[in-house]
Amino acid sequence: MSDPATTEDRALDLFVHALKMCHGYDFSDYARASLKRRAEQLAADLGEPGIGHLIPRLIYEPSLLGDVIARLSVPVSDMFRDPEVFAVLRERVLPVLASYPRVNIWQAGCAQGEEVYSTAILAEEAGLLPRSRFYATDINDQALARASEGIFAARRVDGFATNYDRAGGRHDFADYYRSRYDLIRMRRTLRERVVFAHHNLVTDGVFAETHLIMCRNVLIYFSQALKERVLRLFADSLVRGGYLVLGTRETLQFSALAPYFEVVSEPHRIYRLKRERSIHRV
Ligand SMILES: C[S@@+](CC[C@H](N)C(=O)[O-])C[C@H]1O[C@@H](n2cnc3c(N)ncnc32)[C@H](O)[C@@H]1O
Structure with a gap:
């Protein structure tokens, strides 16, 4: 049986590839651990059991893109932060x-x-x-x-x-x-x-x-x-x-x-x- 962590890592690679191929967004040089956490959360929020299940949705639901980018990009800020x-x-x-x-x-x-x-x-x-x-x-x-x-x-x-x-x-x-x-x-x-x-x-x-x-x-x-x-x-x-x-x-x-x-x-x-x-x- 394959290790679920390895499976999710492969799924993340394919997800990043699909995002680039289908929509031109390149996340391949983002820090891996935090990107993986956000992709896992995105999958959970969209009711999917894992990152790999997002790939067909990226391909067939282009309207999802805005939400996907919003969830991957952490827009947390504050006035006069620090x-x-x-x-x-x-x-x-x-x-x-x-x-x-x-x-x-x-x-x-x-x-x-x-x-x-x-x-x-x-x-x-x-x-x-x-x-x-x-x-x-x-x-x-x-x-x-x-x-x-x-x-x-x-x-x-x-x-x-x-x-x-x-x-x-x-x-x-x-x-x-x-x-x-x-x-x-x-x-x-x-x-x-x-x-x-x-x-x-x-x-x-x-x-x-x-x-x-x-x-x-x-x-x-x-x-x-x-x-x-x-x-x-x-x-x-x-x-x-x-x-x-x-x-x-x-x-x-x-x-x-x-x-x-x-x-x-x-x-x-x-x-x-x-x-x-x-x-x-x-
Ligand atoms: C944590 S927020 C920082 C906001 C603000 N600069 C601050 O320090 O409070 C990170 C922002 O970077 C943006 N971001 C991430 N990747 C980016 C990219 N490749 N090009 C432009 N902005 C990006 C995200 O969408 C997000 O809004």
Whole structure:
């Protein structure tokens, strides 16, 4: 009798292959254990006894794709998540960005938009919102649709406000949204600065002339090889002197790209592309 763990591993390989062949999404370089857990959960949620049973559904039910991507992609986030990171951005990064006539900020893996609205609030408080353009991207179209509405459950507001205060917020967090019943909606002045777009870090290209890239808690789901590809993409997208912010469990330290960046704050995973070295020599 074959080992069920091995069977599920083979099923996962075939599932990943089917997803790529049928729909063009390539999860083959995602960290294996967490991808397997999410695929198992997806199978259970769809009433299937195992990952392999998802394969015919991927083939014959194309309408399932949105749900499949949504379930595989973990769109968990928070406003001012890790507030101390936003406090350092406020103190050390935004004042530098304020010296540019225009600022492009790329929020890669934006989930439902919590982080991009947080960064837009920082820009507002640094006086550079009208000169800023935010590009917030993700592979999860369901999350992107929610993000672009800027709507969140009102029960989350206390947590948002606490994080905002810890991040050195200069106003009342309530200044940035309107309440409607059990929902809040972020103010139009913030929403209209953000372009939400589908972009896959595995397969898609650069966003040129970016001054700040925030990509937090996304690389943890990738293999080492894929992390390197994505870091290279970021280096190619940044202007010289542009900033890169990773999640607190992600680092540039052991990457081949590390020599091209200076460390602004390692504990907060904030890096800056050096001005003097050409990235194309990597
Ligand atoms: C845990 S959330 C992180 C959200 C936010 N950056 C934060 O730190 O709170 C990870 C996000 O990465 C997105 N993601 C996963 N793979 C991706 C890819 N290949 N390209 C773009 N986004 C991806 C997921 O859809 C998800 O919304």
